[in-house]
Amino acid sequence: MLSRTRKTAIATTVALAIGAGTTAVAVDRTQSAPAAKTAWSAAWAASPQRASVSFRPNWSEAGFDNHTVRQVVRVTAGGTRARIRLSNAYGTSPLQVERATVARTDKGAAVRAGTVRELTFSGGKSTSVPAGGQLSSDPAKLTLAAGEQVTVTLYLRRTTGPATFHAQSFTDSYRATGDHASDGSAAAFTESTESWYYLSGVDVTGTKQASGIVLFGDSVTDGFASTPNADRRYSDALAARLKSLGKPRPVLNSGIGGNLVLNDSAWYGERATTRFSRDALDLPGVGTVVVLEGLNDIGYQETTTQPTYKPAPNITGRDLINGHQELIRQARAKGVRIVGATLLPLGGSDHYGKRAAAASDEFNHWVRTSGAYDAYVDFDKALADPADPERLHPAFDSGDHLHPNDAGYRAMANALNPASL
Template identity: 60%
Template sequence: MFTTVWTASPQRPSEGFTANWSQEGFWRQSLRQAVRLGAGGDRVRIRLSNAYGASPLRIAGATVARTTRGAAVEPGSVRRLTFAGAASAEIPARGEAVSDATELTLDSGDSATVTLHLDATTGPATFHAQAFTTSYRGTGDRLEDVTGEGFDEATESWYFLSAVEVSAGRTDGVALFGDSITDGFGSTPGANRRWSDALGARTGRPVLNAGIGGNLVLNDSAWYGEKGVHRLERDVLAHAGVSTLVVLHGLNDIGFSETDEQPTYVPAPVVEGDELIAGHRELIRQARVRGLRVIGATLLPFGGSDHWGERAAKVSHELNEWIRCSGEYDAVADLSRALADPADPDALRAAYDFGDHLHPNDAGYEVMAEVVAGVL
């Protein structure tokens, strides 16, 4: 029995927040990506997504290995992956592929490195914009490259890889569902200091990160993914071993209409509290149908940020009070109160503020993990 121990929610190719390779795609190159696992096992397999591909995606070859540092992998740990017994695979447009399992012992907290050889033109690549860790590419077939020296380009996004599964047989996984705060914006890149990482370390349970920076509950975005009420099935419910869903979502629905600094925010619908509450109810409904326990997390304070304004204050207060008091969630993680400035409950405490008055820093993410661990 396999358990999903790492995920990245697929996004359509876009400029995203920082430079990436999604729009140009890949050709006659190898792509190497290291991901931190939420549980261990002695067999591993991967899922690859071509959800936003306009044509079939050819995978000429794939390997998995234990990560050492950067693009280097542990000698002797490289395992060839197959797909239905074949060394290569073709993934149809809007489809996905699951590799066969291969024997490789990995422990909870280990990093696994997945390398893909892409010998044919991929076209624009399905990706996850904000990885907060480094991915690499190099020319030609570098599946067996142990030193990593042939990987001479780097980016902070993930491409095609949407999940890693191990033979853990666990059913106590926790999925975190939300936007850039769940994704880990403001945490130290390359250090695995997102709140999903902190929660996994505290609880010993597999924690899946289903955040997308800029994502909304009620509306699609060209850069920031399909709306939450549509993507929950693919990004959480379809994964094996998840028993609990934590929802921290809605801040962008509220705040995007307060700012004009990003072109993708315009036009940004003005969302009222009852609309956002209806969206949360739909997320709860979908999760309960699948037998999940659902925890509601209050939105963090964001006073003073570019998302703040009189209407944003009103709607965020309405949503947070509903999460706290309605009884519709199975439990509540009151992150708003835990991270608020004692002198101003609408603002993040300075010690937890990444600097934009919107996203936490590493210390803030640790506090979030502590609060959620207390209600799991």
Template identity: 65%
Template sequence: MSEWTAAWAASPQMPSTGFTPNWSQEGFSHQTVRQVVRVTAGGERLRLRLTNAYGTSPLHLTGATVARAARGAAVEEGSVRHVTFDGRRSVAVPARGELRSDPVRLPVEPLGQVTVTLHFAGTTGPSTFHAQAWADTYRADGDHRADAAGAAFTAVTSSWYYLSGVEVAAARADGIVLFGDSITDGFGSTPGADRRWSDALAGLTGRPVLNAGIGGNLVLNDSAWYGERATARFRRDALDQPGVSTVVVLEGLNDIGFSEASDEPTYKPAPVVTAERLIGGYRDLIRQAHGSGLRVIGSTLLPLGGSDHWGAHSARTSREINEWVRTAGAFDAVVDLGRALADPADPDRLHPAFDHGDRLHPNDKGYQAMAEALAHVL
């Protein structure tokens, strides 16, 4: 018997200028937005999860379609399906709310690409979005939701808009949520190549894997750019995902590192966070996960020596936190990514082979190594 299982997810953020140019503050008016996502579970039917989490008024969606992706903004001929909501093609997503579509019969394969197209005949205002997609999103003027060709979609950005999940009707429901910051989000991976550690883990395990990373996210504090604090968004972005059995927590570098980052103007003044406070945040996440009946795996922090997050406080605090993660027994299991990605010649630094170039974020090879280390723990 099949049940609904989350196959892809993106954590919502409030509209902002973000790290790169995006359309969140201007929103959409008489336009169509086309987004391509890679699902980590397959099935004969799917449904969409739309979010207006940071909208101050209802979001009026004129219509939506799903299709199997082709090249760029194009989709496979004959695969376009109109999406309905309680039997209607148009819908209003409540302010601060979300909704799921009706089931759509469109067979998809695990690790296959699905294109979701949203049309807005009116004006949306600022858009709830996910800032860093590491994939192209396309925009066209007018109504092009049913187009198989991609010629009308002449504007391109790299964020996701209003789309927070794709769920499939599948027999297997043992999904994994990777919960964290820019490292989980995929910063440093090859854009458009699906090389995040969530992608690598899905390929290794054959299980549904959901990416709940937000670049810059903190465990203990909210930010206009970096999303709500982890302890506040954990239920929405991780625990409430259908079909999930395990959550992996990899977060905290920004809590201890932003106070060291002299050239990071987006979170100033940054509080000096102690290991005790951050451990209290981890204990909160563990309580929430166990309260939902989920297994929670903790990860040690990756080495950050030589990065803009490195300094006397972050050096001392990261060591204290990693020792606690390894020895306290608070998590159901531990994956020691701090050691797995360390430079043997200097354990405070990322191994050069895994370094994207900023001494903080892994590259494709590093993300693959992270997935391999976690696969041994699952």
């Protein structure tokens, strides 16, 4: 039975949005300089997580020992200088980085000739990141364009122990034995996973930037079920849309698959109310945050297929509202604009049941009517099936009735009114 709120909220039409040996290259070691007071803009971000085997096999629990890790990211802002941010948030000992480089991406683990820049840290090529800490490199002269792929390479000579990482990157990262930080070719990088390790950000400077937009949430924001190695998350679609409208802005993805608003999880990250400052409000140059989170809080109480989060507490719509009000308070205290989002339809998924449906309806009604947020976006309405508004439209459903496909992520980007941002 459909609730009255959902029946009135769903539009009668939905706009489909379907619309051979290692080669070393010369490394420029003169391109880095000690960091000065500079106006930085976050151009890419990933939220750190504790080492785990969540979702699929990865290297986080074993860590690294005399390995070079090469990671590819897509920046949404351009500049003439770049720096990286490293996180050892969940390390139990200092992380020793022997060398680090940044370059423009060629294909896979290969980088473009002549673009490799040796990164320094307070003037030295090696650094130690304290347990529980983070740090930024010195700036390197490297001209990047918004939408370009960037390759960051870390040589980790010493045993690291379990690695702080981001579990679901939907982009391949690569590993080689020994020091291959300066390699131009991909030959030595014979292993790969879909996770990012220690790398939490790439920042740019040297060009004027509009304030950044952080998309904060769970697996839907993270891009679950989007096409791997294709940059088709909702954050990618939003950055492309704003650029096409002549209103480019940095768009940062701070989603964590499985994340909850109100409770911590060993696999799914610290609760949203705890990680909000680190992963959203404190990123360089951020002016707006869009919050989409809560399906896991209300859905884990329904599912029997999530053994990593049991027993799940019974979370009501009011509980979820209280959590979001705390996020609003934190954003207002930092002077950051905050946009709320209704929860997507979840009918037919393993998160669906009477309690979850009631909590979702109560929460979505509050988002639409309370005025608590500076603005809101109605993803529930934009992605629902008119024939059954409790469910995702079939054209937007990845198949699990919970996560959008590539077309669904484009529909989410199209649902956001640029004026609200």
